[in-house]
Amino acid sequence: xxxxxxxxxxxxxxxxxxxxxxxxxxxxxxxxxxxxxxxxxxxxxxxxxxxxxxxxxxxxxxxxxxxxxxxxxxxxxxxxxxxxxxxxxxxxxxxxxxxxxxxxxxxxxxxxxxxxxxxxxxxxxxxxxxxxxxxxxxxxxxxxxxxxxxxxxxxxxxxxxxxxxxxxxxxxxxxxxxxxxxxxxxxxxxxxxxxxxxxxxxxxxxxxxxxxxxxxxxxxxxxxxxxxxxxxxxxxxxxxxxxxxxxxxxxxxxxxxxxxxxxxxxxxxxxxxxxxxxxxxxxxxxxxxxxxxxxxxxxxxxxxxxxxxxxxxxxxxxxxxxxxxxxxxxxxxxxxxxxxxxxxxxxxxxxxxxxxxxxxxxxxxxxxx
Ligand SMILES: Cc1ncc(COP(=O)(O)O)c(C=O)c1O
Numbered sequence: 001x002x003x004x005x006x007x008x009x010x011x012x013x014x015x016x017x018x019x020x021x022x023x024x025x026x027x028x029x030x031x032x033x034x035x036x037x038x039x040x041x042x043x044x045x046x047x048x049x050x051x052x053x054x055x056x057x058x059x060x061x062x063x064x065x066x067x068x069x070x071x072x073x074x075x076x077x078x079x080x081x082x083x084x085x086x087x088x089x090x091x092x093x094x095x096x097x098x099x100x101x102x103x104x105x106x107x108x109x110x111x112x113x114x115x116x117x118x119x120x121x122x123x124x125x126x127x128x129x130x131x132x133x134x135x136x137x138x139x140x141x142x143x144x145x146x147x148x149x150x151x152x153x154x155x156x157x158x159x160x161x162x163x164x165x166x167x168x169x170x171x172x173x174x175x176x177x178x179x180x181x182x183x184x185x186x187x188x189x190x191x192x193x194x195x196x197x198x199x200x201x202x203x204x205x206x207x208x209x210x211x212x213x214x215x216x217x218x219x220x221x222x223x224x225x226x227x228x229x230x231x232x233x234x235x236x237x238x239x240x241x242x243x244x245x246x247x248x249x250x251x252x253x254x255x256x257x258x259x260x261x262x263x264x265x266x267x268x269x270x271x272x273x274x275x276x277x278x279x280x281x282x283x284x285x286x287x288x289x290x291x292x293x294x295x296x297x298x299x300x301x302x303x304x305x306x307x308x309x310x311x312x313x314x315x316x317x318x319x320x321x322x323x324x325x326x327x328x329x330x331x332x333x334x335x336x337x338x339x340x341x342x343x344x345x346x347x348x349x350x351x352x353x354x355x356x357x358x359x360x361x362x363x364x365x366x367x368x369x
Contacts, residue, residue, distance in 0.1 A: 007279040008247035009364040011332070012043050014051040016240035020224040021055030023238045024207060028214045033059035033081065033200065035221035037067055042285075042356035043225060043243060044365045046074040051369075052224065053078055061219055065090045068099045081126055081159070083219075084136070091115040095123055100158070104128040104136040106146050109155060116154045126159030127196065129185060131178040133165045140185045147194040159198035160186070164213070167205035168230045175210050204229040208236075227341055227352040234342075243341065243356065244332030245363075249296070251277035252316065252324050261313050262305030266290075275304070276314040278328050283309040285358035286330065287348045294328050297321060298335025331355075 024032050034057035040048030049060055049071050060076060062068050063084040071080055079100060086094060086101040088111040094101050095116065103109050103125045116123045127146065130137030138146060143160075150157055162182050166174040182201060189195040199215040204223035206213040208230065222229040226242040254274050261267040261275060269275070276296070282288045292303040292312075297319040304315045316322045327334070331341055341352040348355065 006248075006364050006366075007250055008245075008284065009366050010043075010359065011244040011246060012047070012365055012367050013240070013242050013244075014047065014054075014367050014369045016226055016242045017043075017048065017051045017224060018055035020226055020239050020242070021052050021057050024218060024220050024223060025056050028202075028207060028211075028218050030214050031059065031217040032057045032224075033061045033217050033219045034224055035061040035083070035203075035219050036071075037061065037063035037083070037221070038357045039361075041221055041225045041353070042359040044367075045070050046076075047365075047367045049074065049076050055224075059217060061221075065094060065099060065101070069093065069097060072097045072099070083128075088112055088115050091123060092119040095119060095121040098124070100124040100126060102126055102128045102136070102161075103155075103157070104130075104138055106138070106142065106149075109146070109150060113153060113155060121154065123155045124158050125155055126161055126198070126200075127157055129160060129162045129182065131162045131181045131185075132174060133163045133178075135163065137162060140181060143185060144189060144192055144194055147189065147196070148192075151194075157196050159200065160189075160196040161200045161219075164201065164203060164206050164210075167203060167209055167213070170209040170230075175206060175213070179210065179212050222353060225356065227356070231342070231351065234340075241332065241340075245280075245330040245359075246332070247278040247280050247294075247328045247330065249276045249314075249322060249324050249326045249328060250279050252322065260305075262308060264306055267305040267313075274316040274320075274322070276316045276322060276328075277311050278314060279311055280330060281308045281310045281312055284360045284363055285355075286312070287358075289348055292344075292347055293339065294330050295334035295337050295339060296326060296328050298337060300337055300339075 034052035059079045061081050061083050065086050068080045081100045128137045164175050166172050200217045202213040202218040204220045228235045255269050257271045259269045280286050288307040293300050302315045305313045345352045345355045
């Protein structure tokens with residue numbers, strides 16, 4: 001990638017992604033539903049889905065039906081579950097495209113039924129159960145009557161799932177308590193001949209911390225993207241980073257002492273200083289936060305002055321050989337240095353999930369295989 005092609009881009013290592021999916025399968029001994037909502041955690045929906053399938057994922061999980069339709073148009077023929085809300089008017093499209101929806105209350109199912117009856121066919125659905133997340137999900141006590149009422153209806157409940165609130169906390173009682181509640185429900189449903197065929201619960205953190213949550217398939221997102229769902233705890237070595245964010249130095253100047261750098265002149269050169277420019281800013285999803293770093297010539301350098309919409313400036317006194325066109329790394333490795341997504345997230349006061357979900361559409365995504 002030379003400067004005449006791209007000035008900034010994301011490199012996405014699809015082999016690392018495939019490896020991570022395969023490692024989850026190996027670790028859990030279960031099928032994987034690759035959770036690739038929000039543009040595949042910012043990595044790009046279609047190539048990410050294709051690589052997850054190549055890595056062995058049998059299901060894809062998305063948040064919205066529009067995302068599921070993108071996958072179908074991309075030729076993904078795997079089972080797809082919409083984990084979030086599906087508007088009733090989209091039910092015919094769900095049926096036509098063999099997309100499974102989540103149902104988290106009985107009223108929703110009634111509205112869906114009207115659409116299914118008019119349209120014809122069978123709607124596949126998974127019932128979502130509230131066990132402690134406090135978000136979407138049916139209270140456990142109404143699940144059995146709900147399933148009984150839908151028996152022999154054109155809504156086929158083929159799965160049941162729940163979601164954990166605190167699976168990143170290995171020592172908390174919260175996840176074991178959610179598992180206990182879910183198991184007790186599954187036991188009751190089994191006794192009554194109502195238990196759906198496919199049971200799932202584990203997100204990335206639960207995969208790492210709670211083997212009792214594996215059931216029939218797991219639902220990792222962060223982990224397969226090579227990121228740790230547990231703040232402050234790096235992933236086991238078999239999981240590989242997927243994303244690198246690079247740019248080129250597009251300008252390099254030596255300023256005299258006293259030169260204000262960027263809006264507000266919040267940084268002022270204290271002596272003669274070499275200042276480089278990279279074409280990355282908050283318009284790319286790189287936050288306007290002070291005290292950030294990048295890698296140039298295998299060294300850590302400071303980003304100085306305010307981050308603009310499309311540019312930011314680097315203090316390059318420690319890299320005397322730096323020249324226009326040199327590669328700069330915002331996330332990933334260069335020489336023996338490495339900037340993790342977690343390091344960036346920490347500077348931004350957030351989690352790695354938000355860093356990747358915020359990567360702007362305009363950033364070219366280069367897939368490496
Ligand atoms: C219902 C559900 N399952 C699984 C996941 C995947 O979570 P993670 O990326 O932590 O593995 C998510 C993500 O937010 C989710 O909402």
